[in-house]
Amino acid sequence: MERPWAVERVLREAAPHEIFDALRALIERRHRAVSVELLMADYAMTELQLVRVLPHTAPPIPLLGTAAGRAFTTQEPHRAAGPASTVTVFVPVSVRGDRLGVLSVCLPADDDRIGDDVQQELQESADALAHEIVVAERDTDLFLQARRTERLTLAAEMQWQLLPGRSCSRPEYSIGAQLEPAYAIFGDSFDWSASADDLVLTVSNGMGEGIDAALLTNLAVNALRNARRAGLDLAGQALLADQAVYGQHQGLQYLSTLLLRFHLPTGNVEIIDAGSPRIWRLRAGVVEPVELNPQIPLGMFEDSVYTPQHFTVEPGDRLLFISDGVYDALSPAGEKYSLNALARAITRTRRLPASQVPRAMLEELLGHRGPGPVADDSLVVCLDWHGRPEAV
Numbered sequence: 001m002e003r004p005w006a007v008e009r010v011l012r013e014a015a016p017h018e019i020f021d022a023l024r025a026l027i028e029r030r031h032r033a034v035s036v037e038l039l040m041a042d043y044a045m046t047e048l049q050l051v052r053v054l055p056h057t058a059p060p061i062p063l064l065g066t067a068a069g070r071a072f073t074t075q076e077p078h079r080a081a082g083p084a085s086t087v088t089v090f091v092p093v094s095v096r097g098d099r100l101g102v103l104s105v106c107l108p109a110d111d112d113r114i115g116d117d118v119q120q121e122l123q124e125s126a127d128a129l130a131h132e133i134v135v136a137e138r139d140t141d142l143f144l145q146a147r148r149t150e151r152l153t154l155a156a157e158m159q160w161q162l163l164p165g166r167s168c169s170r171p172e173y174s175i176g177a178q179l180e181p182a183y184a185i186f187g188d189s190f191d192w193s194a195s196a197d198d199l200v201l202t203v204s205n206g207m208g209e210g211i212d213a214a215l216l217t218n219l220a221v222n223a224l225r226n227a228r229r230a231g232l233d234l235a236g237q238a239l240l241a242d243q244a245v246y247g248q249h250q251g252l253q254y255l256s257t258l259l260l261r262f263h264l265p266t267g268n269v270e271i272i273d274a275g276s277p278r279i280w281r282l283r284a285g286v287v288e289p290v291e292l293n294p295q296i297p298l299g300m301f302e303d304s305v306y307t308p309q310h311f312t313v314e315p316g317d318r319l320l321f322i323s324d325g326v327y328d329a330l331s332p333a334g335e336k337y338s339l340n341a342l343a344r345a346i347t348r349t350r351r352l353p354a355s356q357v358p359r360a361m362l363e364e365l366l367g368h369r370g371p372g373p374v375a376d377d378s379l380v381v382c383l384d385w386h387g388r389p390e391a392v
Contacts, residue, residue: 007128016136020051023129031118033105034086038093038129039068040101040146043160044182045359048072048102051146060149068102073356075099077119085109091123095130097169099355100143103129153184155214160185162221164192167355172264172388173199177381178358180366187213187255188323188379191221193228199262200228203321203381205277206255220245220255220298234261238272238298238306245299254299258321265388267313272306274298277379280342282318282350287343290319315387318354320346320361323379357382 007026014022024036039048039061047060048068063069067080071090082088087109093101103126107118133143152160159179167176175192179185187206192199202224206217223244227237238259245255258276262269275297279290290311296304313319322342345364349357358380365378 007125011128011132016138016140017142019132019136020129023125027105027122027125031105031107031122033107034082035104035106037104038101038146039072039104040143041072041099042147042149042182043152043156044149044180045166045178047149049146049149051143068104072099072102075355077123079119082106082109089119089122091119091126093126093130093133095127095134097167097174097355098165099167100130100133148183150183153210155210156183156185158211158214158218159187159189162189162191162218164190168192169355170194170199170264172386173262174354174384174386175201175381176353176355176358177379178362180362180378184377186210186377187217188377189217189221190321190379190381191224193225194264197264199260199264200234201260201262201381201383202257203277203323203379204255204257205323205379207253212253216245216249216253216255219248220257224257224259234259234270234272234308235306238274239304242274242296242298242304242306246302246304249299251300251302254297256297256324262313262385267315267385267387269311269313270308271311272308274306275300277321277323280320280322280346282320282346283314283316285347285350287346313385315385317385318350318357319383319385320357321379321381321383323377354382354384 007023010022010026011019020038027033027036038051040051042049042060047062049060050058052058061068063072067078067088068090071078071092075092075094077089077091080088080090085108086106088104088106091103092099093103103122105122137143166178169175177190179188186209189204189206190202192201204217204220206213208216220241223241224237227240232240256275256277258279259272259274260269271292273292273294275294281288281290292309295306345361349360352360361380362378
């Protein structure tokens with residue numbers, strides 16, 4: 001059945017900075033909405049920011065304990081009683097598993113048309129908006145500004161622009177990732193790209209601080225992308241990135257990196273451990289490290305040779321990639337975050353979807369570390385392997 005309103009057309013015809021305004025006007029006309037708001041998730045993934053007057057929007061809404069936060073966290077529409085005989089419907093704004101924010105629509109409570117069909121229309125509108133936001137961010141700062149509750153450092157600005165997203169999903173897998181401190185990250189990074197039968201994932205732990213660390217990571221990630229897009233295999237990607245970093249820094253700066261290629265039909269994994277962040281596997285309730293033979297970090301020496309290793313993931317497996325900033329985090333008393341504490345955090349978050357796991361684990365780390373400046377950034381990437389569904 002043809003949709004009663006052409007949301008996609010309205011959004012495509014609007015200027016990049018006006019796409020939400022166009023959608024709001026459309027929803028207000030069609031559903032007699034009292035108000036329509038867009039809330040964007042902040043960089044730390046702890047609050048939702050109302051897109052209003054920039055660069056500072058209205059006071060942020062916590063994810064924890066709010067109706068809007070529930071819709072964002074569960075990725076399901078949620079209704080709540082609003083002021084003066086109204087009902088507010090919150091629907092997630094996400095694209096291909098990447099959670100961007102929440103659409104909030106306040107409707108008259110006496111409107112007998114409010115039902116599942118209206119909720120479905122609003123969800124379709126939010127989905128269309130999510131796609132247009134991703135495109136619009138090439139041409140406007142509106143939505144990027146709305147995500148920040150404080151100013152990013154220049155290094156953090158560079159790093160966030162480098163990342164592919166913070167979560168994604170396909171039938172074969174789900175990925176979630178998060179960095180801390182979100183507004184002042186240094187050199188940690190991640191990247192992914194999928195084709196019909198392969199997922200390539202890289203996780204990096206760059207040395208240094210500030211701009212130097214961000215520049216190093218940008219060089220390495222773009223070298224890896226250049227090699228991948230040229231059709232080189234995993235060893236060739238590592239070699240080209242190694243040469244690029246060494247050519248620029250002559251071994252004075254280098255990058256610890258994991259390079260993985262998942263074969264989606266079979267679950268076979270090709271991996272190069274270039275002095276990498278560590279991998280933990282949760283399988284059938286058991287937490288254990290994935291043991292690999294570490295090789296030379298990218299850019300440490302000239303003409304390094306990299307040899308792939310192999311293992312297999314099974315449906316139901318969870319892999320966690322964790323940088324040194326987690327292991328080396330010190331409590332106020334000077335105690336390191338122990339491997340036992342890490343294993344407990346992995347077990348406690350086992351029922352959460354991959355998109356929520358990194359934030360939850362980093363919250364536990366922050367509880368250990370306490371307030372105050374940090375010596376290193378921390379990265380957690382979670383990959384849930386579902387396996388390719390059987391062809392019907």
